[in-house]
Amino acid sequence: MKTYNIAALLVGVPLLMAFSIPLFGFISKQLAKWITVLTLGFEFFFALYIFLWHIYPFNVIMGNWVPPFGENLYIGPFATVLIILVSFVGLMISIYNLWSANHGDVVHFALLFLMFVGGSIGLISTGDIFNIFIFMEITGISSYALAAYGPERRALGGAFKYLVVSSIGSTLYLFGVLLIYTQLGTLNIAEIAARISQTTSGLLTFAGILLVAGLAVEAELFPFNGWVPDTYTGAVNPVSATLSGIGSVGGVYVLFRILMTVFGKDGNFVSTYGNIDLMSLVAILGSATVVIGELSALAQKNVKKMLAYSSMAQMGLVAIGFSIGSKMGSYAGVFQLVNHSVAKAMMFLILGVIVSFGIGERIDDMKGLWYKSPFLTITFTIGSLSLLGLPLFGGFWSKFALVDASIQRGGWYDFVIAIVLFASVVEAFYYLRIVGYMFTSKPISTDKIKVSVSPAVPIVAFSILIIAIGVFPQIVGGISWNAAHELTDKMGGYVLNVIPTIVGH
Amino acid sequence: MVDFLQNWVYLTGSMALIGIGLYIVLTNTNIFRIIVGLNIIDSGTNLFIVTIAWHPKSVMPIYTATNNLVVNGHVIAADPLPQSLVLTAIVIGLGTTALALAIAVKIYQKYGTLDVRKIKEEDR
Amino acid sequence: MMSDTPEIVKKVFAIFVVGIFIVGFFVTFTQMPKGNEVNVNDTVSRFYVMKDVDQATQMLDKGTYFNKDMVPLRNDVPYTPITFGKSSNLEDGAANVVTSIVVDYRGFDTLGEVTVLFLAASGVMLVLHGEKRKVPKKKTEPSEIMYVGTRIAFAVIFLFGIYVFIHGHLTPGGGFPGGAIIASGILGLFLGRKGYSPNKAGLTVFESLSGMAYVIIGIIGLVAEKSFLANFLPTGTIGDLFSAGFIALIYIAIGMKVGSELSAVTNAMIVDTEED
Incomplete structure (x- = not known):
């Protein structure tokens, strides 16, 4: 068991800075926003250090009580790639917030934003099944408040809906955890994962369904995603970007950590213990999510609502990728998650800039954007092309891997190929429609949009990253492959790294 | 037999609370009633957590001069771990309720109603 | 929620969901340890x-x-x-086992829990920002007895709250109940005088400093004992007031934090919601 306890600062520093932001807020509101930038910058470079110097996989032991007796953080390849992703997206959005967040109580907004990102990092790294519940609530409560922030009153309805659905979801999750505790008497993920087959089958089935139902709320899977369109549309644009680019990442991580590591049964294709194969269940839910999300997105006249439904559909593709259960499938899932998170966050930010210049958010309002701002048009196009999976853009490689994995799996999963292609065609239709409007139609007024530096930096960074991933997929590819290995090899990838002596005889 | 029943009474009670809460949340259109429903679900959860830690012959898990927690190498106290989890669950429920009430106050100011249907109509 | 669906469909759906939930649970209960079989x-x-x-x-x-x-x-x-009052230098010195789990064995959970409450308080302030305070109405001014009584009671309640969180490792209670008790004393002050307003900046400073103190105690553990949130103080004899190492320190921080946080939430909630 390799330990590297200093990495506790990954969770400790955001907490410390979040507690201190109200004090900085007395000095200046701008300072509070800069503190978020600095803290997330620290997180990003620390995560990058862990990745580049190849310190992972390691454990962080809390309070000198080793697992399974105390709590630990486990940072393997899967957690590393997601922590880098989350802290990068968070850093970029916090730079954007320097410019955009001016309304209302900015100090508390900065605080809640910081803790949303910090909580997601904790959620991704923790190795204790009850601790996951707490971090779900940290991200949850901060996102309810963030979603209600803003000058528009429609934000409140969306935030309330999210609050109700999400708190019921986390209650269901808590029930699942407690049912497991009554039988195994432990809360450590590694020990539960090793011993899950020692529980009764009725419990496995029911606890599994409860856990999936609770986590599908955050992972935006049908039928638990009714909150997505209202909340994303109501919230201000940086918050929609945060929810889409960071919140869903945490949700998917926990869902598949529970399904593949805790409930998983190793084999050529990972399935789960119990009467129902939860992986197939999630595959069905994911397929339904893709179809419903894409068709709803097609029908929208409001760009923001369209992005919300599209975000739902993309999460469905991610879920399908993981639920194939092979190494290739998990690789496709991780890759698709990275692409979705970066591209969708960027598109919400671009929309935020457009809206701030008094242009509406309907599709018709996008007409002739090229004549007003070539910069925004080109970056929006890059995001669209990546999401619909054109070669030379990030999204191509993940969709390619997804189709490849479904072909390898065969059987029922041949259907998935059709779904992926269908999704790509529909996405191509509705994204290219907007892009076409942007380039072709001449607008009534050709007032130029001058984008200031602070919103331009994240947009440029995101689009460079998308093209870089498209041209050199090995940037994400290598570590995604390691992450896929961690997910599909339950004992070697996770359990033995946390409790090496569990098979000590 | 009595011991067996005592535990089931609490389990059934917690299930009833959660069922009532879920029913309220799913059917009511008044935001305040939905918040009450969420609170009832929370109470049911907390009761459930305490129940799985408890059995009729258990003693409290606190060392005092007269309270022996361990007899012949066997722990006879109630399970302290769920009791510490319930503390967390209570605090989290409190936080969610406070935030929900704050949003409800704001909704009432902006829309002049707490009825979900009317709010939806006004947004159209 | 689903506003366009007819009432009866909604009710049937709700009964269906609740039914699945309850049936599932009862099936699982039959396989659960029951009654005196629950074994720690x-x-x-x-x-x-x-x-x-x-x-x-x-x-x-x-x-x-x-x-x-x-x-x-x-x-x-x-x-x-372990003998009460005699055993000393245990790995964890708290007589109250629940406290030892909450603060020591699973201290990271509690740090998260404190954060949840902090975020909820911040969220309430973010959502209710810029609201007018409720203007005191003339007709229901509290009486002199109420005014004096709440102030006297506040002193006693405040002291009791401090007692509860300082003795968290010995008796039932601890930081969260202690903080809630203190906040209830401040709620009494709100009732005793219309238009009472605590020092908002003071509450914020208290809240921030006590939260930072908790994380800093954790980081001291990281420096001194090479592990975040590790106990770095001697544990003493079980049952003494000065035992259990850093548990008392953390509970003092939590108590102050919860007290000031709940008071701030109460203060933020008293806003004008009258229609005009």
Whole structure:
């Protein structure tokens, strides 16, 4: 068991800075926003250090009580790639917030934003099944408040809906955890994962369904995603970007950590213990999510609502990728998650800039954007092309891997190929429609949009990253492959790294 | 037999609370009633957590001069771990309720109603 | 929610969902330990009660903790009896086992829990920002007795709250109940005088400093004991006021934090919601 306890600062520093932001807020509101930038910058470079110097996989032991007796953080390849992703997206959005967040109580907004990102990092790294519940609530409560922030009153309805659905979801999750505790008497993920087959089958089935139902709320899977369109549309644009680019990442991580590591049964294709194969269940839910999300997105006249439904559909593709259960499938899932998170966050930010210049958010309002701002048009196009999976853009490689994995799996999963292609065609239709409007139609007024530096930096960074991933997929590819290995090899990838002596005889 | 029943009474009670809460949340259109429903679900959860830690012959898990927690190498106290989890669950429920009430106050100011249907109509 | 669906469909759907939930649970209950079968010795809590996690860790390192079927041999861990008022220098000195779990064995959970409350308070302030305070109405001014009585009661309640969180490792209670007690005293002040407003900046400073104190205690553990949130103080004799190492320090921080936070939430909630 390799330990590297200093990495506790990954969770400790955001907490410390979040507690201190109200004090900085007395000095200046701008300072509070800069503190978020600095803290997330620290997180990003620390995560990058862990990745580049190849310190992972390691454990962080809390309070000198080793697992399974105390709590630990486990940072393997899967957690590393997601922590880098989350802290990068968070850093970029916090730079954007320097410019955009001016309304209302900015100090508390900065605080809640910081803790949303910090909580997601904790959620991704923790190795204790009850601790996951707490971090779900940290991200949850901060996102309810963030979603209600803003000058528009429609934000409140969306935030309330999210609050109700999400708190019921986390209650269901808590029930699942407690049912497991009554039988195994432990809360450590590694020990539960090793011993899950020692529980009764009725419990496995029911606890599994409860856990999936609770986590599908955050992972935006049908039928638990009714909150997505209202909340994303109501919230201000940086918050929609945060929810889409960071919140869903945490949700998917926990869902598949529970399904593949805790409930998983190793084999050529990972399935789960119990009467129902939860992986197939999630595959069905994911397929339904893709179809419903894409068709709803097609029908929208409001760009923001369209992005919300599209975000739902993309999460469905991610879920399908993981639920194939092979190494290739998990690789496709991780890759698709990275692409979705970066591209969708960027598109919400671009929309935020457009809206701030008094242009509406309907599709018709996008007409002739090229004549007003070539910069925004080109970056929006890059995001669209990546999401619909054109070669030379990030999204191509993940969709390619997804189709490849479904072909390898065969059987029922041949259907998935059709779904992926269908999704790509529909996405191509509705994204290219907007892009076409942007380039072709001449607008009534050709007032130029001058984008200031602070919103331009994240947009440029995101689009460079998308093209870089498209041209050199090995940037994400290598570590995604390691992450896929961690997910599909339950004992070697996770359990033995946390409790090496569990098979000590 | 009595011991067996005592535990089931609490389990059934917690299930009833959660069922009532879920029913309220799913059917009511008044935001305040939905918040009450969420609170009832929370109470049911907390009761459930305490129940799985408890059995009729258990003693409290606190060392005092007269309270022996361990007899012949066997722990006879109630399970302290769920009791510490319930503390967390209570605090989290409190936080969610406070935030929900704050949003409800704001909704009432902006829309002049707490009825979900009317709010939806006004947004159209 | 689903506003366009007719009432009856909604009710049937709700009964269906509730039914599935309850049936599922009762099926699972029949396989659960029931009544006097609930056995603490089968769970990891056994070590927390006996305070011998260190022993169990030694067995784990030697590879004798799990048997061949990966079942932990929890009852084989050697045990030294603990006598109240005599045993000293235990791995965790709190007489209240729940406290030792909350603050020490699973301290990271509690840090998260404090954060949740902090975020909820911040969220309330973010959502209700810029609201007018409720203007005191003339007709229901509280009486002189109420005014004086709440102030006297506040002193007693405040002292009791401090007592509860300082004795968190010995008696039931601790930081969260202690803080809630203090906040209820401040709620009394709100009732006693219309238009009472606590020092908002003071509450914020208190809240921030006590939260930072908790994280800094954790980081001191990281520096001194090479592990975040590790106990770096001697544990003393079980049952003494000065025992249990850093638990009292953390509970003082939590108590101050919860007290000021709940007072701030109460203060933020008193806003004008009258229609005009």
